[in-house]
């Protein structure tokens with residue numbers, strides 16, 4: 001059968017991609033618009049997505065696919081954002097998701113403390129990586145659902161805001177992502193890049209810093225794939241007029257010392273108070289430097305505002321601005337269990353995926369969208385990579401409201417840690433940069 005590679009109907013578009021052709025701009029616009037409007041069958045879009053997984057897309061196709069998804073909804077505009085008659089630069093950060101990744105919490109207020117607006121539209125967690133909104137919702141009174149007007153006011157007044165992405169932001173992506181999830185078509189760099197960037201570009205930020213995670217606890221398991229994903233997203237940003245830089249960061253080991261909602265808020269507060277785990281501070285400062293540089297402030301040392309309390313002031317204003325009580329005690333788990341070190345030596349491996357799964361099994365994460373999560377649940381590890389331990393020392397504390405979850409969480413942590421006789425060198429978190 002001969003196929004017209006340029007025809008504007010679903011079957012021809014599927015066949016064209018199946019046979020390795022480049023889709024035209026008109027074909028991409030057509031398929032995204034008609035699928036979002038419910039005029040293309042789910043099985044047809046599934047077939048096209050699978051063809052894209054196998055055949056890939058060119059830079060032009062990916063940029064057009066992204067633009068077409070943005071065009072199905074609204075694009076926010078913060079170009080006129082002002083404070084004291086001064087125009088505010090806007091910069092956001094996006095992480096591809098990792099275990100214990102609470103960086104957004106200290107980072108937004110830190111960057112905002114230098115007079116930059118950080119409009120963060122975030123999501124709820126699914127699976128082994130937690131969602132920023134779930135973490136912040138462990139603070140009494142804090143709410144994620146802001147109107148565009150409330151978000152704009154908070155950006156002008158405080159600079160930092162974290163809120164839920166509205167349904168009208170790239171609705172095509174919402175529908176396509178749900179379909180990819182059940183058709184084995186998530187694992188495609190063009191589809192992941194366009195999905196992430198459609199939401200970030202629609203959010204209206206002028207500049208963006210990406211934290212692309214690589215390792216056992218990340219989407220991208222090796223450096224080559226992470227580099228390709230980062231480069232694709234940086235190009236998409238550039239093509240859409242959003243100045244974009246990416247850091248590639250290690251996610252073989254979970255970040256900091258906690259994974260779980262309230263536990264991660266508590267750890268973020270330590271960072272904002274000038275302390276906190278070394279790797280969380282390192283990554284917060286590295287990302288802050290990139291964001292400040294894109295905002296036109298390349299010479300600032302962001303460590304200063306962690307030391308002098310300005311970042312903490314900015315956090316308090318951000319939480320209070322969204323109805324939260326920054327002084328309220330965080331919820332604490334009613335049930336705890338301890339896993340001890342199996343031998344004397346040095347921690348030479350701490351598997352991010354195992355820790356993420358254990359936190360999820362304890363109730364910190366959800367298996368399907370919409371499920372409730374426990375604010376109190378999670379995992380705390382008492383030794384990080386390179387630390388010395390003795391047999392019988394507490395290695396993990398498991399936190400939950402439901403003790404029947406302990407056996408499966410303990411099972412998930414079996415083999416998660418290697419204790420070696422010799423000390424191991426500990427490298428920094430940042431393993432690459434693409435701009």
Ligand code: URA
Pocket residue numbers: 177186191192193195196
């Ligand atoms: N996150 C997204 O938003 N989209 C993807 O495709 C993968 C991760």
